[in-house]
Amino acid sequence: MSMVQDVRIAKRTGFCYGVREAVDKAKEAADAGKLTHTLGQVVHNEGVVAGLNARGVVSIASLEEAEGGSTVVIRAHGVTPAVRESAAARGLDVIDGTCSWVIAEQKQLQRLVEDGYTIVLLGTPNHPEVVGLLGIAPDAIVVDEEEDWDSIPRRKRMALITQSTQPPWKFERLAARMVHLAHELKIVNTVCPVTIRRQEDTVETAREVDFMVVVGGRSSANTKELTRLCEIVGTPVMQIEHARDLVDPAVFGEARLVGVTGGTSTPIEDLELVAERILDMAGTPGAQARARELAFEALNAAATPAGRTTSLPVNPRISAQAAHEGRLGRSERDAGSGPAAAATVPASAPAAARAAR
Numbered sequence: 001m002s003m004v005q006d007v008r009i010a011k012r013t014g015f016c017y018g019v020r021e022a023v024d025k026a027k028e029a030a031d032a033g034k035l036t037h038t039l040g041q042v043v044h045n046e047g048v049v050a051g052l053n054a055r056g057v058v059s060i061a062s063l064e065e066a067e068g069g070s071t072v073v074i075r076a077h078g079v080t081p082a083v084r085e086s087a088a089a090r091g092l093d094v095i096d097g098t099c100s101w102v103i104a105e106q107k108q109l110q111r112l113v114e115d116g117y118t119i120v121l122l123g124t125p126n127h128p129e130v131v132g133l134l135g136i137a138p139d140a141i142v143v144d145e146e147e148d149w150d151s152i153p154r155r156k157r158m159a160l161i162t163q164s165t166q167p168p169w170k171f172e173r174l175a176a177r178m179v180h181l182a183h184e185l186k187i188v189n190t191v192c193p194v195t196i197r198r199q200e201d202t203v204e205t206a207r208e209v210d211f212m213v214v215v216g217g218r219s220s221a222n223t224k225e226l227t228r229l230c231e232i233v234g235t236p237v238m239q240i241e242h243a244r245d246l247v248d249p250a251v252f253g254e255a256r257l258v259g260v261t262g263g264t265s266t267p268i269e270d271l272e273l274v275a276e277r278i279l280d281m282a283g284t285p286g287a288q289a290r291a292r293e294l295a296f297e298a299l300n301a302a303a304t305p306a307g308r309t310t311s312l313p314v315n316p317r318i319s320a321q322a323a324h325e326g327r328l329g330r331s332e333r334d335a336g337s338g339p340a341a342a343a344t345v346p347a348s349a350p351a352a353a354r355a356a357r
């Protein structure tokens with residue numbers, strides 16, 4: 001029986017500032033008429049990638065695919081120094097979209113290498129950020145889940161550093177474990193504050209609702225962590241990648257209020273689409289009739305300037321043409337490339353939003 005009366009979107013969701021900046025840099029380069037590539041998909045989200053494609057941005061898997069003289073945007077989680085050098089040697093115009101937090105993390109890691117520490121890196125093997133960090137510290141010992149930790153050797157001088165999106169509790173637990181393994185232990189806490197805030201706001205929402213939907217990449221560590229936290233709170237939870245993954249209204253059981261949150265690579269407008277879909281498929285007749293409106297209200301209640309998907313001004317030429325051709329999803333249309341851009345900012349905060357642009 002359909003019982004959902006309303007939806008709530010967690011605050012401070014949407015792109016983190018690092019992802020937003022990298023996406024915007026790619027858009028700006030393409031809009032300036034440059035032949036623009038991103039090295040790997042700038043974000044694993046179909047709507048965003050489609051929007052970039054519509055602007056002429058093409059993702060490439062390796063530098064060999066880039067035409068000489070073209071522009072290559074480095075993603076938020078950075079690359080190895082060798083990739084950077086190779087791009088320069090090929091005469092490519094490199095736009096560095098590496099997040100400022102990751103740049104700081106790379107510099108701190110470089111110092112640990114120079115100071116001769118045995119370095120333990122908490123992170124997901126093969127994650128782009130970890131691959132980039134290993135380019136700086138090739139001998140670092142990468143560990144992820146707790147069962148890996150027994151492999152950490154005992155050394156006189158050790159240092160611990162982490163991939164930005166690892167859960168803080170895991171970092172703290174590993175730090176405590178390593179106290180017993182070294183005579184001198186240096187702990188560099190590089191857990192990103194955005195990750196911490198996202199987790200706090202998700203827990204807050206999960207406590208207030210009857211059911212949670214977490215939106216993000218299936219293999220994304222920070223998305224999985226949000227799901228785990230909802231489970232710890234004791235709220236039934238479902239993790240999906242897209243609104244279309246919601247197909248069975250029965251999953252919501254007798255839930256009346258449903259919360260929605262998302263990973264740092266998920267645009268906030270995708271959360272609005274999910275909210276609308278929940279109401280459409282599992283809402284009471286009254287909620288179904290107002291699904292669009294209620295989802296929009298939930299978005300406005302949650303959106304902050306920090307949760308915006310873009311910091312770029314409106315580009316009417318791109319949006320009008322692309323919308324006409326049906327090439328953009330709603331998230332792209334609403335996200336600063338079309339007249340509906342203001343929809344991502346609460347009506348109560350227009351001045352703050354303008355100031356942040």
Ligand code: SF4
Pocket residue numbers: 016017018019076077099100101102164165192193194195264
């Ligand atoms: S999660 Fe944090 S460190 Fe990683 S790209 Fe986003 S803002 Fe930067």
